[in-house]
Amino acid sequence: MDTNAEKKYFFEALSLFYETQWLNNIAVTEILTKESLDAIPKKWIEHLQILENDEFNDIIARKAIKPEWPDSLKKYVEKCQNINRLPSIQISPSKLELPQKFKIGLSRKKQHEIIHFAHLVHTQCKLHNIQTIIDLGAGLGYICQILHYLYGYQVLGLEKDIENVNRACIRQEKLHLDSLTKVKYIHCNVTRDSADTIESILQQEFPGFTNVCLIGLHACGDLSANASRIFCKIKSIKLFILISCCYHKLSISKNVHTPLQKKQYFHNFPTSNCLRETIAAHNFDIGQFLRIPFLRLASQESADKWYDMSKEKHDEHSFHVLARAVLELYSQQNNLVLKKKVQKGTRKSQCSSFQTYVKDSLLRYDLVPDTNVKLTGNVIVHDELEKGITQVWEEQNQKLEIVKIYSGLQIMLQLPAESLILQDRLSWLHEQSLEAVIVPVMNKSISPRSYAIVSHKN
DSSP: OOHHHHHHHHHHHHHHHHHTHHHHSSOGGGTTTTTOGGGSOHHHHHHHTTSOHHHHHHHHHHOOOOTTSOHHHHHHHHHHHHHOOSOOOOOOSOSOOOOHHHHTTOOHHHHHHHHHHHHHHHHHHHHTTOOEEEEETOTTSHHHHHHHHHHOOEEEEEESOHHHHHHHHHHHHHHOGGGTTTEEEEEOOOOTTOHHHHHHHHHHHSTTOOSEEEEEEEEETTHHHHHHHHHHHOTTEEEEEEEEEOGGGSOEEEEEEOSSOEEEEETTBSOSHHHHHHHHHTTOOHHHHSSHHHHHHHTSOOGGGGTTOOHHHHHHHHHHHHHHHHHHHHHHHTTEEEEESSSSSOOGGGOSSHHHHHHHHHHHEEEEEOTTSOOOSOOOOHHHHHHHHHHHHHHHGGGHHHHHHHHHHHHTTHHHHHHHHHHHHHHHHHHTTOEEEEEEOSOTTTOSOOEEEEEEOO
């Protein structure tokens, strides 16, 4: 690893995200309350709002630059391109396909993920003569079963949700009886200190095993960092293949409240000494700008989705973003807080008009008094809520085109953000004297979290 080159990369990435906090450090629901739309340089808007739909998509997805643009906009696009170190994914319509019996109940996305990840795992295990695999976060056991069915591996699936373990066992007895001695599901909450426990389970379930591959498909939050440490600690694990997801679910080590915002620091980001030293050398306070909104942005779909996005889809997206921001603005103006009654606050199916949207939202949210604000006046009744929110919409709905531009500029930061996180994890593995690379695995337009870190011990 060229440490100087890595530190240069990390400095340039940190500088970009520090400079673009108005895009990456704000929850999308707060674009009106935090006046984020007003932060877009006027010259940028002038040039971007005159573009045809296909031209706009080309700029967002392919980082095309027009010669007549202001230098600041050109530099922004160039920086987004340079900070993204993730390898390009060129997966054509694949011949890889799940056997019919494995497709039952699975979406096209899930089928695509399982078969491509299993193919990568098999390709790598074959290179290193490995027959035993540990799957962290095994869920319902789809990966475990396909690895055994197609390639004959013995697989230990570890899962923290006991209900998932039970369902995986039921599925196995119903659909995969022939795998009972080769695929085992065990309830295990994997932490950074689980190496001894995992070794003991492995010894018990597959006595006489030799070299092992440790895998995780869409390992959520801290599980990715914990998996890397377990790989380093267990000598018999020679190969490590991990696709991460849900970076915004990393556990917070410290919240610091300031008059302007809440600073957030995480247990497992950054992980590498290289990134930590770069932060210290340039006095970056990452708790100020690499917060949950940044990690959430890294977890979003990539700009690849915009290659052929229609004007109607853009309009629908802008409507949904602005409508939700209007709810937030109205709530703040009236010292109220939005509380979800159900898991999903608003449904895109209810976005045919703002009146429909408001009625649906008021069924799915409670607007309750903000306990941090001293209230005056009477409680607002339902009809007044609907009328008041609609009035705010009428004041703000001319911003729909600006929301489209803001969303496009923001999504251009998704791959750079994910690149920074994965390069940090890659650097940590290099610091442990391990070979490690980032490998493109899936079609990003089908499965956004499509990059695997692959590491091997000699």
